[in-house]
Amino acid sequence: MGRERAGTGVQVWRSRPTMLDVAREAGVALKTVSRVVNGEPGVRPATEERVRRAIGRLRYRRNDLARRLRSHAPTATLGLVTGDVGRPFAAALARGVEDAVRDLGWLLVMGSTDGDADRERWLVTALIEHQVDGLLVAPAGPDQRYLLPELRRGTPAVFLGRPAGGLETDTVVLDERGGARAGVAGVLAAGRCRLAFVGDASADPTAERLAGSRDALAGAGLEWDQDLARLNAVGTSAGEQAAAALLAAAEPPTALVALSGTHAPGVARALARARRQVTLLAFDGFDAAGWPFPVVVVEHDAAEMGRRAAELLLDRLDGSAEPARRVTLRPRVTWHLPGG
């Protein structure tokens, strides 16, 4: 059964051979094949050898579907839902998750939401139907209560970036406020006291970064100067224009803070064109190499985020029943000096 010849004379299998095929080929019972395949004890070496030969001849491969259906074994897969797998941050995050489960022999199933709450829900549902053992979700929508029954049934979920809406789950978040605070404090400590800010106050982590910046300013005894803030720049080139205007002022800033990844390249370009030794403070994902002025980058380690999240998930799969935990990741502050 399962084998036939194609017209060309090349042997082709219609369907994969099963344990029963192997058992017949080897002249043993099905269960003996199962024992050999799973490395269970209690098979005479000679018998095992016969079975192995039959497996080789038939090129048998165990059907995981059937195995898991019967044994209730975990699928050894984790589901990862992020905004866009193609973005470097998400990619590094995925890599971190992979590293965390690699030695266990687990695999990663992934999907992108593109910020669409419906797609998020579709993905999560599809992953659950695929029987993933756990979920890592960077939420797109505001409400994740649809996950509640799954959580209760024992499929754990860890949230990334921000907590689940309406749900108590383990969460790994980035400390945007603390990062901005540290970055700005560093710039101030380096003697640059006149800081200007470019960003879009309506975009997501901007408010936190602004708050952190003000913390640092206050800590240094400095006042917030509204004239040095351009917080309604939408898009990269708007950021560039805002930065250029700030630099052209009578009392130009000694440091510029680009509050988002969208604005940073524009601000940097404005600075490069102005040929001014003004320090640039930028956040995640800014390529600091090669600029002719000092650049301070505040960035999170995406791979670590993935690793930590995976560890929380594995801990739940090990049966941990603690209350929902929150891990806050502190960013790294790096200085890049021109010509360095």
Place this chain on the structure above:
Amino acid sequence: MGRERAGTGVQVWRSRPTMLDVAREAGVALKTVSRVVNGEPGVRPATEERVRRAIGRLRYRRNDLARRLRSHAPTATLGLVTGDVGRPFAAALARGVEDAVRDLGWLLVMGSTDGDADRERWLVTALIEHQVDGLLVAPAGPDQRYLLPELRRGTPAVFLGRPAGGLETDTVVLDERGGARAGVAGVLAAGRCRLAFVGDASADPTAERLAGSRDALAGAGLEWDQDLARLNAVGTSAGEQAAAALLAAAEPPTALVALSGTHAPGVARALARARRQVTLLAFDGFDAAGWPFPVVVVEHDAAEMGRRAAELLLDRLDGSAEPARRVTLRPRVTWHLPGG
């Protein structure tokens, strides 16, 4: 069955409810539940309603494993094996694959080889045991004949970056030689005739890029000048030093070609420090923004690569039996002028 109470009084399911549970809850036969779940016709609206209510009460979710085991339905998953999911090129590629199968409702299972042939084989085997419907593989090892039985059994594979060793399969490759030819020809056309090369001849696509460069030089009637080539620079800083040396020569080049992504940042730094209006030609993955000299980037569209590969795979899954096809992707040449 399957339900019990935890100590806290919160209702918890030990195992997921099955169609049988739903059938009992609704007072119908199991098959009727199956009909409702799968949208099969021939169920009276009132009955369907009863079943739906039971499904809602029990929060029933169909077990895909069991369904596919019995029906031999495809798993609606593709396996993707690349060198490192965390690298931007691989990430964009994954995104391209996702886009190609998204409307079909398919998912992506991924793994990184880190260039290790054993890991590649382990991943491919694991993916096959997970019953993925098709494989996309950027090969790490030199020999993929181990895949032959799977291909014969009807799990198609498409190779990425280079063809499978010892196997005839569909393949999507990048035209490194043509890309270099086009890039160098562009630089020459812009009037820069003295080109220097920095790279590591033993690294992978360097030979092809070098060949393309020589094509372009020959096409313009120029001779290859060995004095302008530094082809044994290992690592970024070695590239930086080599570039600095070239720029310090008596007759410095008017354009510098960084033959790999490793070398490009170093060469760019050397150029920036030399404050010279020398054109830089770089390849995939170089961030061209902000440099104070002209940058030409020759780059492939990773997402398109993924999309094309996925299309080839889907075509095979539709039953196509043509001989192995090869798709060659032409790169894009982009100019970035300083202050632009």
Place this chain on the structure above:
DNA sequence: TTGTAAGCGTTATCAG
């Protein structure tokens, strides 16, 4: 319109 029975390929149970 609804239900019954068999079976997918494996593992679990228990008997020889």
Place this chain on the structure above:
DNA sequence: CTGATAACGCTTACAA
């Protein structure tokens, strides 16, 4: 040590 038989949760085929 080895094997028969039931069961996993579902779909297929067929009956009522």
